[in-house]
Amino acid sequence: MESEKHHGSLKAYVTGFIASIVLTIIPLLLVVNHTFKKGTLTVAILGMAICQLFVQLFFFMHLKDEKKPRYNAMALVLGIIFVFTIVAGSIWIMSFNEQVH
Amino acid sequence: MQQSITPQHEHEHHESMKVFGFWIFLMTDCILFACLFATFAVLRTHTDSPFTGNELFEIPGFTAETFILLTSSFTSGLATLAMNKGKVKPLIGWLAVTVLLGAAFIGLEINEFMKMVSEGATISTNAFLSSFYTLVSTHGLHVSVGIVWMIAIMIQLKKHGIQSVTKRKVQVMSLYWHFLDVVWIFLFTVVYLMGVM
Missing domain, CATH: 1.10.287 (Helix Hairpins)
Known part of the structure; x- marks a missing residue:
């Protein structure tokens, strides 16, 4: 069950x-x-x-x-933060380079 | 009573720790893909007229790849369902279907790459194509590893049947497969759909 x-x-x-x-x-x-x-x-x-x-x-x-405590979900949240930081950060910082549109 | 329960409980705890360890691996793999996605996002406009996504990508091809991978994600889910009911034969059967779908996906992808290369769009042609091939083939490599892994698990299931270790292996394997499906959905959206827009 x-x-x-x-x-x-x-x-x-x-x-x-x-x-x-x-x-x-x-x-x-x-x-x-x-x-x-x-x-x-x-x-x-x-x-x-x-x-x-x-x-x-x-x-x-x-x-x-998942049973509590939800370690898998915590790992996932951390992963999402990393991914967002890398992708959004790269796009943002490269937008200052005029050669990149 | 206490003594008869404890080792069993400890063993289960051990297996669930391994699943957690695998989640951490998946998150590090996420970082790898995030870097490749970021590179692609920055370099996707670095191309000249005959080699844009609009010219190179073929909608029927990548749509077929997407539906094949979505279906294989579903069939690997059906495999875990069969496992939870303790049925070895359907479990191995659904894993076999998943392996075949994965192989079909890889076949289509190789076919797509060969077509593009024959049109002169190689990995060294421009920055857009370098980032495209790196990103898409990293995913393809993951799927290929998954196929080999799944065949290995099928052999183990045939030998040892369903017990706590093989159960955990199937569980982890299907997490990996769903994860690759998620990565592909973003590839489909960011690389292909936004490429043909």
Whole structure:
């Protein structure tokens, strides 16, 4: 009983799979049909990629089912901080270089 | 009573510590990919007319790769589900499906790279392509390692069946596979979709 609760169910996997398919098709259609201007489009597709990250984390990687204390989730938060700092920091600092647009 | 429970409990604790260790590895791998993504984001405009993402990337190709990898993430989830029910045969079966999907993904990616190279877009052509090949092939290499790893686990499962060690191995393996799927989603969005925009 406990192990079933701990590792998700078929329903959770199918829901996660359908959600990830939908979250892939929508940005693809948006880009192919040139629905929005470039700026809006970029924000929209990045937003959907982040949604999909959470789908994978909760439906497939069972982040929510972890027992307390939640060390795995803490490691993940630290990882996200690192990734954000590296990516956003690099883009920001390189924007001062006039050769890079 | 106390004595009969303690070793078992300790063992489980040990296995869960190993899963935690793997999460830490995944986060360091995140840092690797973050560096490559940052490089790509900075260099993606450093290219000239015939070699832009718009000219080079083919929508059917990378869409197929995306759906194959998404499906393989799902099938590796089904494998863990079969494992939790204690069924070895479906477990190995779903792992085999995942391996085949992973191999199909790698095949498509190699095909894509060969096409681009034959058009003259090699890793040394310009900065955009250098960062593109480095980023995408690092992911491809991870998937290839995952395929070998998964085959090794399938052999171990056949030999030893489902017990706490092989269980943890499958669990860690599927975390790795879902992680690669997440990385690909950002590749699909940042490299390919924003490339053809």
